[in-house]
Amino acid sequence: MSLKPWREIAVPHEDVLKGTFKQAEFAADLSRVHAGTATAEYQDPALFFQRTFITEGMRLLLDSVVKRLSGRGGDPVIQLQTAFGGGKTHTMLAVYHLVSRDGGKTMVSDLQGVPAILDAAGITELPHAKVVVLDGITSSPNQPVVREGQTIRTLWGDLAWQLGKADGYALVADADSSGTSPGKAVLETLIGRYSPCVILVDELVGYVRQFAEGVTLTGGTLDSNLSFVQALTEALKAVPTAVLLASLPESDREAGSQRGVQALSALSHYFGRIQALWKPVATEEAFEIVRRRLFTDINDKAAAESVCRAFADYYTANGDSFPRDTQESHYFDRLMQAYPIHPEVFDRLYEDWSSLANFQRTRGVLKLMAKVIHRLWKDNDKDPLIMPGSFPLADADTRNEVIYYLPQGWDPVVEKDIDGERAETTEIESFDTRLGSVQACRRTARTIFLGSAPSTPNQMVRGIGVERITLGAAHPGQQVGLYKDALRRLVDRLHYLNSGNDRFWFDTRPNLRREMEDRKRRFQDKEDIFPFIREHVKKAFQGNGVFNATHVFTGSSDVPDDWQLRLVVLPPDAALSKSGPSFALEQAGKILKNRGDQPRFKQNRLIFLVADGDTVNRLKDQVRSTLAWQSIVSDIKEMKLNLDQFQARQAGKSLTDAEDALRRMIRETYKWLVAPMQEAQPGKGMSDVKWEQFQINAGTPNLTQEIERVLKENELLITAWAPIHLAKVLKDWFWKDDVKEFSALKVWQQTCQQLYLPRLKDDAVFQKTMMDGAKGHDFFGFAQGKEDGGYLGFACSPSSELLLSNALLLIEPTAAAAAYQHQVEAQRAAEEAERIAIAKKNSNSQGVEEEDSLDENSTGKEKTTDEKTGKDKKEVAESVKKHFYCNIDLDPILAKKQFSDLVDEVVSQFTSRHGVKVEIAIEIRADSSIGFDGGVQRSVKENCNVLNFKNAEFES
Structure with a gap:
């Protein structure tokens, strides 16, 4: 979404653009205006009202004044009591210029906004009136002033002189000389004679608090001055065309010393009997006050409305990510009223910064925003609105203006954590273009700073929530999640950023992260980091899966060379890198080639899991963070580290978060499965060892299953083999x-x-x-x-x-x-021979029966035949071997190996054939000339029983 930048719609005043404004220009000085020495914007009535927004409180006050001066009612005494910088003096100046109009040189019609007030009051012409200015800061209770040769000592003397010069002063001359109050009657005569008139009393507490109890000064005593105030307020009631405006501080803190507090209490009592309170400036009204002072008119109101509508719609569309008040229709009106400054800027300055003792509501906001706008204009800022995230805290003037109102120690916080070339936020963005493209980290940190730096002892909840952070940083068209991600990065990296209960704030005291960063330097790769990673890599596996064993960071001599399938996990310093040197293949090649000093033969039983070289450093840094948090939590438990409960809980949570991040980082780092292979064709030789590399998905919950999936899908491991493939291998090789x-x-x-x-x-x-x-x-x-x-x-x-x-x-x-075929033919031949033998046997049997019927005295030839036949049968029977037995003497030292060879070479010949029954009996005989002790006898008998020996006895 392309929104028109604020700089193309609202142009600042010339002094703001050039940076030629001065601090004093923001401070309305009633005495200087009265003396004719103020700057043009305060001295000239037309220019003053041109840059002054008439608030509801000011309108009501001016309405009361014009009615009073015209004799149509109105309040005789008006007390202006607001916080420091709340606009009291500015309001008095509005009354001053309305009444004096530069001695009548300026027409009422030239005062922007005033004609409407006169029309509403039904006054066609405002009568000429005298203006008296009594400034408690300019006047001195012990330093008389000389006006046209006349020495004036007291406030009432000054009042009389300004109303009627020498004639007026003559009415109070004795009271002025003696320092005693002239009394109600004299003041009533004085004011009535020179009315209509306006009496403006500014910083009265500043004057009265200089009188010590029971001490007489040139300006009188404390009691005489309080009596004068009481008499003055009473006298004004009797003069229908005279009005008094007096400014008083809102709090005891602004009154200053204990005597100031006492003076404020007494003055408030006397003014409170007659006064009409003035309505202070509302926040929305402050929008217009600041805009008029800092900007010229909006030159493209349609474009401004388009920007504000885009922001309002953006907040509505992402309602879960922004404060509830942004979801209401009136928030669009607030955006329009504050344009080109975001309402959140005013909310933070007026609600949070105004709580600081030396930050004046309107004047402080004007001074700060003037510097902000000047720097943004100079830097060609293209933001659609000036937001908390826009504050150029990297600029020295802006930063100094901000931290001026804060306690000592904020400068390194801003420079290290928030904004500037050396800030952590800048470093994070330089490595993550996704965040850097919108300055997400800097905008987030600036917003947190503006909303959390001011803190007071009575503050119930510190910091700002995520929804306020996104409100101060995000633009329409941007993903809100980008700033939430930036916030998570800041919590992990910044030294002075604290968090708790989903709120975030900066503090001048380093958080536990600084302690953690210091401890991170203790840990070394070989001694601490690699063993820690090794244990966590082991935990990442859920069983061996298809592998018979998994070897994590194991040397070549400790990886057996046998028939079992083994996964070898290489250490982090043997990583696979796409952008730099890869030590993984070199290390894997060494393990593949040798087992220690001996050559390795079963090379096709090894597969390697290796780390990603571009991620290893991040993993090692995360391990250091985890180890550091572990040591901090351990020290807290052992009372070696003195922290409050919140910090202790924060340390525990940080450890949990670090361990979770470590588990994810291990999966992200160990993501390469590497398998050796060779290309070969029968009769043409083979290639050198090549390495197949496959990436595993770090997001799957089960590492073991994911490795198995990659092995099967890429045919690195065969778990089911078709006979045709085995036949081809046999044929080829x-x-x-x-x-x-x-x-x-x-x-x-x-x-x-x-x-x-x-x-x-x-x-x-x-x-x-x-x-x-x-x-x-x-x-x-x-x-x-x-x-x-x-x-x-x-x-x-x-x-x-x-x-x-x-x-x-x-x-x-x-x-x-x-x-x-040969087997079939042999079987047929055997069957035919057997058939012939049976036939012959049958024939022979019949011949024998016939011979037996003859005479027993047969010839010797027949006996010989029988004997021969018997001999042939015996030979046939002896030719079929049906039994086998053997015995062997075994060396007691080499018995284990010899018996293994016996099983492989002899016993397996029988057990591999169907129908062969094999029995093995072992006879052990041991003789000792001195006999066997009881321990040996018990051990041997117990072991023989466990091994199910048929009998095992010791004999004498």
Whole structure:
């Protein structure tokens, strides 16, 4: 959304543009105007009313004055009692110029806004009236003044001289000389003789408080001056065309000393008997007062209305992010009334800054805003409105004007945290263009400063809420969330920004963040940071998942070289970077190549998780922050750090936030999965080791599952393998011209070793693939060995489970088919031989029966035949071996290894065959010439019982 900048719609006055205004020009000085020495804007009646907005209170007051001077009623005494800088003197000047009109040189019609007041009062011509100015700051109670040769000592003497010169003074000459009040009757005569008249008394408390109790000065005594005030107010009631305006401070603090407080109390009592109170300036009226003083007329009211409408609509559309009062229709009117300054600026200055002892409501706002506008104009500011977030606190003049009203210590706060080239806000924006493009951090910090820097002891709640911050910083067309994000950054980084109960404020005392930043410097990478990251990386894994083991920051010698699948997490200094040097591949290559000093063979069992090199520094900084907060919280618990309850709670919350941020940062940093591979073609050699890199999603809740997903989707790990793929691998790499079979166990082992072969999850995947391939004859056949050119235990589709062993052979399909055909033919031949043998046996049996019927005295030839037949049967029976046994002596020292070899090389030959029953018995005999002590006997017996020995006894 493109909105017209304020500088193209509202142009400041020339003195504001040039920066030629002076502090005194903002201070209305009644005495200087009366003496004719004030600046033009205060001295000239027409120019004064041109730059003066007639508020409702001023209109009522001027109406009362003109009626009083015309003898048509009105109040005889009006007390102007407001806070310091509330416009009392300015209102008196309005009365002064209305009555005097530069000695009658200025027409009433030239006074902007005055004709309407006269018309409303029904007065066609305002009578000429005398004006008396009594300034308590200019007058001295112990320093007489000489006017045209006449020495004047008291206020009543000055009053008489200004009304009637020497003739008037003669009425009070004795009272002036003696310092005693002239009395009501004399004052009534004096005022009546020279009416219509206006008596303006400014800073009366400042004069009266100089009189000590019981002390007589040139100007009289405390009692005589109080008596004069009482008599004066009473006398004015009797003169229908005379009016008195007196200004009094609103509070005891503005009255000054204890005597000032007493004087204020007494004067308020006397004025209170007759006075008519003046209505102070409302905030909305202050809008126009400031605008008239600082800006010329709005030259494009349609454009101004368009800007204000855009802001009002923006607040309505994002109602949850802005204060409730911005959702009401009248807020558009407030925007229009305050334009080109945002109403929030006035609210903060009039509600918060006016609570400061030395900040004057109108004058202070004018001075400050004049400097702000001058700097913004000079910097070619393009904002649609002048907002709290617009304040150019980096400018020395503006900053000095602001902190002038604050206690000592604010200058480093502004310079370090809020605005300027060295401010943290500027640094944050320089690294984040999203925030820097709209100065989100600086605008947010300026808004918080303007709304929280003024603080008073009776302040119930300190700071401003998020909705007020966004109100002071955000423009239509911008994302509100951008400023909320900026606020979160500031809370994490700034030294003087405090927060609590969703409110934020700056303070001159460094917050706990400064303590935290100081402690961060204690921690070193190798000794503190890396071990801390290691523990938190371990916690990020929810089990090993598809891996048999996970090794976090483990040296190459401690990563086993075996058949298990392992995930190796490299330390932060071995990171993968797209924009700088990458040490991850170098470190991973070392672990892949060697296990300590020995070469690594099972290279295809390692996958690496590595850090992102562009994020590592942020992770290390977050670790330092977390460690620092941990140490602070620990010191608080151990009473080593003296903090109040709020700061203690804040430290605990900061630690929690830091730990949460650390968990997120670890996921954001460790986001690269790296796997080694080689490209190879049969007969053409292979490439050098290459590294496949895949990014994992840091936003998923389960790191283990996310790694598994990336592995499967990118085929870095195979958890289910089709037989056709195994057959292709066998054909490419294992079945050669003269080799048509290969050990299944060795094929599996080669997949664990060679980076150009598929990476299987485990041997169960390989075994499952073989079993699936055994369901048909298209992929491979099986045998339990090969002897004399023939396969032992050959089968195309084994009926029993295939056990992965060295003896199990995977046979090329053509060779398997030939073996199968040979097996079929051999079976047929065996069946035919068996059939012939049975037939022959049957034939022989019939011959024997016939011979038995003959004479027992048969020839020796027949006996020989029987003996031969018996011998042949015995040989056949002895040719079938059905039992096996063996024994071996084992070395007691090497028994474990020898028994393992025995199982692999002998026992597995039987257990791998169906229907073979294997029994293994172990006999242990130990002899000692001196005997076994009781401890050995107990240990051996207990262990034998646990291991289920059939018998185990010690003998003498």
